Amino acid sequence: MADWLVWLIAAGVLAAAEVLTLTLVLGMLSVAAVGSALIAALGAPAAAQVAVFAGVAVLLLALVRPVARRHRHMPASIRTGTDALVGKRGTAVTEITTHGGQVRIGGEVWSARTYDESHVVAAGAPVDIAQIDGATAVVLPLELP
Numbered sequence: 080m081a082d083w084l085v086w087l088i089a090a091g092v093l094a095a096a097e098v099l100t101l102t103l104v105l106g107m108l109s110v111a112a113v114g115s116a117l118i119a120a121l122g123a124p125a126a127a128q129v130a131v132f133a134g135v136a137v138l139l140l141a142l143v144r145p146v147a148r149r150h151r152h153m154p155a156s157i158r159t160g161t162d163a164l165v166g167k168r169g170t171a172v173t174e175i176t177t178h179g180g181q182v183r184i185g186g187e188v189w190s191a192r193t194y195d196e197s198h199v200v201a202a203g204a205p206v207d208i209a210q211i212d213g214a215t216a217v218v219l220p221l222e223l224p
Contacts, residue, residue: 081119082128083116083119083120086112086116086119086132087112087113087116090109090110090112093106093109094106103143104144107139107140107144110139111131111132111135111136111139114131115128115131115135118131161211164184164185164216165208166207166208167184167185167207167208168205168206168207168208168221169183169191169206169218170182170183170203171201171202171205171206171218173202174199174200174201174202175191175192175193175200176192176193176199176200177195177196177198179191180200182206182208182216184208189214189216190214191215191217192212192215192216192218193217193218193220194209194210194218194219195219198219198220200220204220205220205221205222206218207219
């Protein structure tokens with residue numbers, strides 16, 4: 080079997096594993112294997128193929144991984160959509176229980192429910208947005224009874 084074909088098969092296996100794991104590392108190794116397949120197709124010896132694989136893999140890991148880590152730990156000020164609402168303060172428009180209610184978050188009125196069954200938030204009370212579940216804000220009262 081030709082060396083370039085072995086590298087392409089390895090690239091395909093690594094790419095498939097990346098799709099299943101979503102770690103990003105296996106995807107970079109897949110790209111490195113494609114680089115080695117290109118070198119092998121040009122007739123380079125096995126040692127050069129392995130050197131290209133290692134070099135491309137280390138280069139990609141050194142360049143891409145820090146950028147990906149920074150994006151993974153995105154600060155709250157950069158969050159968008161419903162993720163941006165988590166951690167914000169709101170005001171109960173109606174009484175909020177685990178069965179429902181309404182809360183005003185930044186000028187918008189959302190359906191809401193309390194995070195804990197034992198909490199009941201009175202209308203006008205301040206709340207903290209713990210999470211967004213579909214179109215419902217899950218809230219925590221700021222002043223516990």
